[in-house]
Amino acid sequence: MSREPLHVPAGHEKGEVMSRSQNLLYSVVRGAIHLYLLAWHRLEIIGLENLPESGSYIVSPIHRSNLDSLVISAITRRRMRYMGKESLWTTRITGWFFSAMGGFPVQRGSADREALKAALTVVSRGEPLVMFPEGTRQSGPVLTEFFDGPAYVSCRSGVPIIPVGLGGTEAAMTKGSKMIRPVRITIVVGEPLHPDVPTDGGRVPRRAIREQSSRLGAAIQGLFDEAQLRAGRPNPPRWATESVAPLGEDPTDVADPSEDAS
Numbered sequence: 001m002s003r004e005p006l007h008v009p010a011g012h013e014k015g016e017v018m019s020r021s022q023n024l025l026y027s028v029v030r031g032a033i034h035l036y037l038l039a040w041h042r043l044e045i046i047g048l049e050n051l052p053e054s055g056s057y058i059v060s061p062i063h064r065s066n067l068d069s070l071v072i073s074a075i076t077r078r079r080m081r082y083m084g085k086e087s088l089w090t091t092r093i094t095g096w097f098f099s100a101m102g103g104f105p106v107q108r109g110s111a112d113r114e115a116l117k118a119a120l121t122v123v124s125r126g127e128p129l130v131m132f133p134e135g136t137r138q139s140g141p142v143l144t145e146f147f148d149g150p151a152y153v154s155c156r157s158g159v160p161i162i163p164v165g166l167g168g169t170e171a172a173m174t175k176g177s178k179m180i181r182p183v184r185i186t187i188v189v190g191e192p193l194h195p196d197v198p199t200d201g202g203r204v205p206r207r208a209i210r211e212q213s214s215r216l217g218a219a220i221q222g223l224f225d226e227a228q229l230r231a232g233r234p235n236p237p238r239w240a241t242e243s244v245a246p247l248g249e250d251p252t253d254v255a256d257p258s259e260d261a262s
Contacts, residue, residue: 006086006105007095015081015104015118017125022100026079029101034074040182041172043074044230047189051076051162056123057192058161060150060216062224063132064139064170067180071169072130075189080128083119083149085136116153123157133216137175141228141235143221151195151212155204160192161216165223167231186231188223 018026037043051057059080061072069082079102086105089095104122106115122129131153133146154161167186173179193215197208228235 004087004090006089007092008089008105009096009099015122018079018100018102022102023079025100026102027077030073030077030079033070037071037074037185040180041168041185043071043185043187045075045187045189046226046230047191048075050189050191052160052192054126056126056157056159057128058123058150058154058159059128059130059164060133060161060220061130061164062143062166062220062227063134063137064166065137065173065175067169067173067185068132068137068166069130071166071185071187072164075164075187076128078128080130081122082130083115083132116149119149119153120157123153123159129153133213133220139170139175141224142238143217143224146213146217148209148213151209151216152204154193155195155197155208155212158195160194161212162192163190163216163219163223164188165190165220165225165227167224167227167229168233171231171233183233184231186227188227188230190219190223193219 034043059072059075061068069084073080082098082101082103083106084098084103088098088103089105104115104118106112119129119131131150133150134144135147135149138144150161153159165188167188168183169185172181172183172185193212195208195212197204197212225235
């Protein structure tokens with residue numbers, strides 16, 4: 001099956017530096033989103049002290065709603081970069097807008113080495129990067145099978161992962177819904193997870209990646225439970241739900257993207 005052509009503005013295919021006008025547009029849009037969340041969803045943010053004041057980090061939230069990418073922008077005034085599904089770049093208008101918002105496309109379900117290279121480029125410049133470890137929207141109270149992409153970038157670059165729980169977003173806009181309900185939304189920002197692996201530029205052991213992923217999964221689940229409770233929509237006790245699925249093989253870490261194919 002052939003891929004649809006993507007409309008990525010020239011110079012923004014691989015996480016390149018954003019222009020001054022794009023940064024200004026991001027600030028305006030982010031401010032409007034923040035005001036909307038405060039007014040319509042009574043937004044509450046817990047744990048902002050866990051965000052580094054400078055330098056790069058990887059924000060890894062639970063993913064339960066199309067609102068999540070908008071909601072996560074409220075945690076910092078700094079301009080964040082986003083790894084987004086490539087379907088957002090299938091038209092010129094959306095391609096221009098999501099690139100201006102700091103996004104770059106990733107092909108889900110395949111070994112997208114270029115997307116990982118872009119992610120490493122972004123964090124090497126000291127920019128915050130958003131990566132949803134589940135890859136796509138899921139539903140329910142338990143973190144589902146997720147990918148190792150955030151852990152790989154963290155271990156490869158040495159930057160910390162910031163796990164985040166989002167409470168109320170699924171109730172505000174459920175999968176398949178086009179309506180947004182005025183539901184309370186809570187963000188709980190967790191403590192940074194620093195990679196426990198030497199960053200000498202060499203190949204990263206798969207064991208280290210999996211260990212970082214396991215830590216991330218446990219942290220996100222706890223933060224999600226807390227966020228849901230604070231939003232007034234507590235998750236059921238863990239014994240009443242399915243257990244967390246085993247980590248999935250990340251299609252992006254089949255090969256080290258730092259090694260060009262011959």
